[in-house]
Amino acid sequence: MAKAIGTFPYYGGKQRLCKRIAEFIPQGVVSITDACGGSAKLILNCRYAPRMVYNDLNPAMAALMTCIKDRHLFGEFLKRVETEPYSETTFERARVVLAGQRTGGRYTQLELGVAKYQGLCMSFNSTMESYAKPDEKKLRSYRERLYGSLQDAHFHMDDYDIQVTCRDAIDIMAESGPEDMVLLDVPYLAGPNEERRKTGAYGAYDWGRDLHEKFLDRANQTAGKVLICGYESRLYAERLKPDRWLKVDLGEVAKVSARSKLGESKPRVHEIVWVNYEPPAKVIRKFTNSQFSKNV
Ligand SMILES: C[S@@+](CC[C@H](N)C(=O)[O-])C[C@H]1O[C@@H](n2cnc3c(N)ncnc32)[C@H](O)[C@@H]1O
Structure with missing residues (x-):
């Protein structure tokens, strides 16, 4: 597999997973939007579509x-x-x-x-x-x-004419139609009972529980093809029902931020992908039944 196109180091960046995530994008979509774009690892490493968009709500990320x-x-x-x-x-x-x-x-x-x-x-x-x-x-x-x-x-x-926008990913997802693909690598849910105790490093652009709830409600209503990346949580399991969402565990992945300042390694977590459409057959073949699971 060719090396992934990188950009710059980013907290939560998907350098190591972007190629695997890209395999979930079906052929024939008219647009692909990396709606929480960060360092753009996802949009830079996915297939071509007639309209391609990098988006981040943080104006400094969009400027970069x-x-x-x-x-x-x-x-x-x-x-x-x-x-x-x-x-x-x-x-x-x-x-x-x-x-x-x-x-x-x-x-x-x-x-x-x-x-x-x-x-x-x-x-x-x-x-x-x-x-x-x-x-x-x-x-x-x-x-x-x-x-x-x-x-x-x-x-x-x-070459791919990737546009840059600075909008709320939830609006982008809500507006999307059946031929639009929206990638949502959202800031993770943190809390005392979640996989991650502390919120991320996105400052004003980190998400609290309320925002995750609003996002999940809208995700259930959109007509678009949606791929969500994140960590397992009770809230996501409750809201992303298996009759509508396919959940795939990508396994434990070593992260750039896996070391603390003192050089200690942090506990690893499983990266999960949820999709509300049928992914390409080769993805279904690749991830065996043990990695496909029901959200119950
Ligand atoms: C987990 S990071 C994305 C990492 C990215 N996939 C990469 O490989 O670098 C989440 C990003 O979402 C952005 N963000 C937070 N809230 C947003 C919102 N409502 N709409 C769009 N982007 C948002 C943050 O600024 C941050 O860059």
């Missing part, structure tokens, strides 16, 4: 992906990232821009995209919380990424 897609902006983006060194000063400056944007400050797409990129690449586990001091290896991959994976992503977005 616009910088990677747009021919003119991409050149400017590379120049800016090359001239501003990997350093704590650059990291803190990036955080000031992002905080300013959140409180109503106005920035260009380039300013916002560069700041988000620097913040993600220079923080521990891409959480934007604390500066990650680089070693030789990290510095090398920081430099090489610009003319390696980011270039690949840029040309792929151009």
Whole structure:
């Protein structure tokens, strides 16, 4: 299998799973929307459709992906990232821009995209919380990424004409029709009785239980083809009924964020996919009955 197209490190990024998830997309859909796009690993690694969209509600993420897609902006983006060194000063400056944007400050797409990129690449586990001091290896991959994976992503977005939008994924899902495919790698549900105790690293874009409930209600009403990625939970098992949803356990997957700051490994969790349509036959063959399960 060819190597997956990457972009930049991202908390919850699907670098290792994107190819497997892409196999669930049926042929013949008129559109594919990666509605909670993050670092775009899903949309960059799935089959072609006449309309392809990367979406993220966080304006800084949409700005960053616009910088990677747009021919003119991409050149400017590379120049800016090359001239501003990997350093704590650059990291803190990036955080000031992002905080300013959140409180109503106005920035260009380039300013916002560069700041988000620097913040993600220079923080521990891409959480934007604390500066990650680089070693030789990290510095090398920081430099090489610009003319390696980011270039690949840029040309792929151009070739496939992947559009960038900044909308609420729940609205996109609600509007979709039977020929539209919507990928929903939503922020996970966290809580004392869930697989994950703490919420993710998406700040204002993390989801509480209420939002998950609203999302699941809408998911049951949409006419579109929907693929949800996430972790097992009682709420999802209750709401995504087996007469309408097929649940597939992709197994335990090592994650980029599987190590804590102190170097301890965190418990692994199973990645689950739910689909409300019949996936391609080869996926049905590949995942044996033991991995298909009923939500009861
Ligand atoms: C689990 S991450 C997606 C990771 C992505 N698949 C990747 O490979 O990098 C979830 C993303 O959803 C975005 N998000 C949160 N709420 C959203 C909403 N209501 N609509 C669209 N995007 C949203 C977050 O900003 C975050 O980037």
